[in-house]
Each structure stands twice: as C-alpha cells, then as structure tokens.
Amino acid sequence: MPRTPMSRTPATVCAVSLGGGLGAAARYAAARLWPVAPGGFPWTTMAVNIIGCLAMGALTIVLTEVWPARPLARPFLATGVLGGFTTFSTYVVDSHSLLGDGRAAAGLACTVLTPLAALAAAWSGARAARLLLPGREWARA
Numbered sequence: 001m002p003r004t005p006m007s008r009t010p011a012t013v014c015a016v017s018l019g020g021g022l023g024a025a026a027r028y029a030a031a032r033l034w035p036v037a038p039g040g041f042p043w044t045t046m047a048v049n050i051i052g053c054l055a056m057g058a059l060t061i062v063l064t065e066v067w068p069a070r071p072l073a074r075p076f077l078a079t080g081v082l083g084g085f086t087t088f089s090t091y092v093v094d095s096h097s098l099l100g101d102g103r104a105a106a107g108l109a110c111t112v113l114t115p116l117a118a119l120a121a122a123w124s125g126a127r128a129a130r131l132l133l134p135g136r137e138w139a140r141a
Contacts, residue, residue, distance in 0.1 A: 015075040015076035016080045030047070031044055042098075052085045053121040058129040
C-alpha cells in the first residue's frame with residue numbers, strides 16, 4: 001500500500017482500536033480451536049500469520065485500487081484487524097523456544113518457513129484479488 005501520512009483523528013484511532021480488538025479475538029479463537037501441545041510445533045501461529053498475509057495481499061489491492069476513497073477502511077482492516085490477528089512476536093518467541101529446547105530442526109523450520117510462506121501468501125493474495133475482481137484493466141493483464 002502506498003504510504004500516506006498517519007491520520008490521528010478520533011475516528012481513525014477508534015477504527016484501529018476496534019479492528020485490533022477483533023483481530024486479536026480472532027487470533028485467540030484460533031489458538032483455542034487448534035491448540036498446540038507444550039513444546040509442539042507452532043502450527044497455529046504459523047497458519048495465522050500466513051492467512052493474515054494472504055488477506056493483507058488481497059486487501060492491499062482492494063484498498064488501493066477498488067476502495068481508495070474509504071479513509072477508515074485501511075486503519076480498521078489492515079492496521080486493526082490484520083495487525084491484531086497476525087503475530088510476529090509470538091512467531092519469534094516460538095522459534096526461540098524451539099531452538100532453546102534443543103529442537104534445532106523445528107526451530108530453523110519455523111524461523112525460515114514462516115516468512116517465506118508469509119511472503120508467498122501476500123503475493124498470492126494480491127494476485128488473486130487482481131484476477132478475481134472483474135472489469136479492471138489490470139485483471140486482464
């Protein structure tokens with residue numbers, strides 16, 4: 001998404017806060033629905049981050065090329081919902097814990113696979129949005 005000056009209006013702050021709460025609640029629900037055993041591979045954290053990046057890729061296209069005039073959509077959906085849903089800090093702690101527990105292969109897999117899969121997901125989300133949104137010049141390219 002192109003960078004624009006950060007809006008500090010009360011409406012923007014509320015949009016980010018509400019979206020962040022919803023995203024964090026969704027992440028908590030995912031952790032409850034698909035718990036990982038202590039010391040187990042953090043599949044849920046990895047999935048949440050990959051799904052969030054897929055959604056962000058698609059959302060980037062929608063917010064910049066379909067709904068550019070919606071000033072609260074980006075703060076609410078991107079910064080709020082997806083920012084609250086995804087979790088870089090948990091990914092780092094999970095990787096560190098696996099490595100610290102002597103599970104080098106799992107720790108390295110988590111450390112390397114998560115960002116690679118997340119980048120691929122963001123690209124795929126953007127590409128899918130462009131292909132699925134009809135009537136756009138770039139959808140035919």
